[in-house]
Amino acid sequence: MINKDLVLSIKELRAGFGNAEIVKGVSMDIHRKDLVALIGPSGCGKSTFLRCLNRLHEETEGAWVKGKAELFQQDLYERGTDPVEIRAKIGMVFQKPNPFPSMSIFDNVAAGLTIRGIKKRSYVADVVEYCLKQAALWEEVKDKLKAPGTSLSGGQQQRLCIARTLAISPPVILMDEPTSALDPISTAKIEELIMELRKQVTIIIVTHNMQQAARISDKTAFFLLGELIEFGATAEVFTKPQEKKTESYITGRFG
Secondary structure, eight states: OOOTTEEEEEEEEEEEETTEEEEEEEEEEEETTOEEEEEOSTTSSHHHHHHHTTTOGGGSTTEEEEEEEEETTEETTSTTOOHHHHHHHEEEEOSSOOOOTTSBHHHHHHHHHHHTTOOOHHHHHHHHHHHHHHTTOHHHHTTOTTSBGGGSOHHHHHHHHHHHHHTTOOSEEEEESTTTTSOHHHHHHHHHHHHHHTTTSEEEEEOSOHHHHHHHOSEEEEEETTEEEEEEEHHHHHHSOSSHHHHHHHTTSOO
């Protein structure tokens, strides 16, 4: 029986570079509208795991992936599957805002539509406005849509990148420490935005900020040395962890 709420199913996922194994047999199921925080010390495999889910990991020389990752029961690594199409369904927001430097604010948001050959100007304009509003950026940029995306502040650039991701309507958005390069005010705005977006998309966020994980996520996965140590409801993981290693990390004994 197909579980319509099951969005991502990961089984025994392993990944690395050359002889080095970075992600070690991770399994987890992620459901519709879940907001999952990945926590753990630096270098424990969180970002590598995240990049495996939209096939970005393999873009690095020497990278390899084994195991299974499915989106709505479709094997992401099945032979013949187009990574570009996977990335249209599983969007990515990076640690450092990366608006396309040669493009205007408008064209940054419209980029995904343009790549897909969607040229009807009125439709594209509607999508751009809608996504900028979703990203809580419209009121700040509506009078300067032709300005370069790079002319915005860091926090605005990150919201622009989120709007760009939303424009192709992915059911899943991956976020790799999206607020670590931002000031507290911008961080608060991004967190508010994430809380709104969770109502319509599934979000997986890597964060080193455990207070952030506790604030915004409903599920938390604790990674250590490439292994998934614990995965469950955020309230449970933070207040009644099942694993001693989880408790030690959360209470600041290491990491």
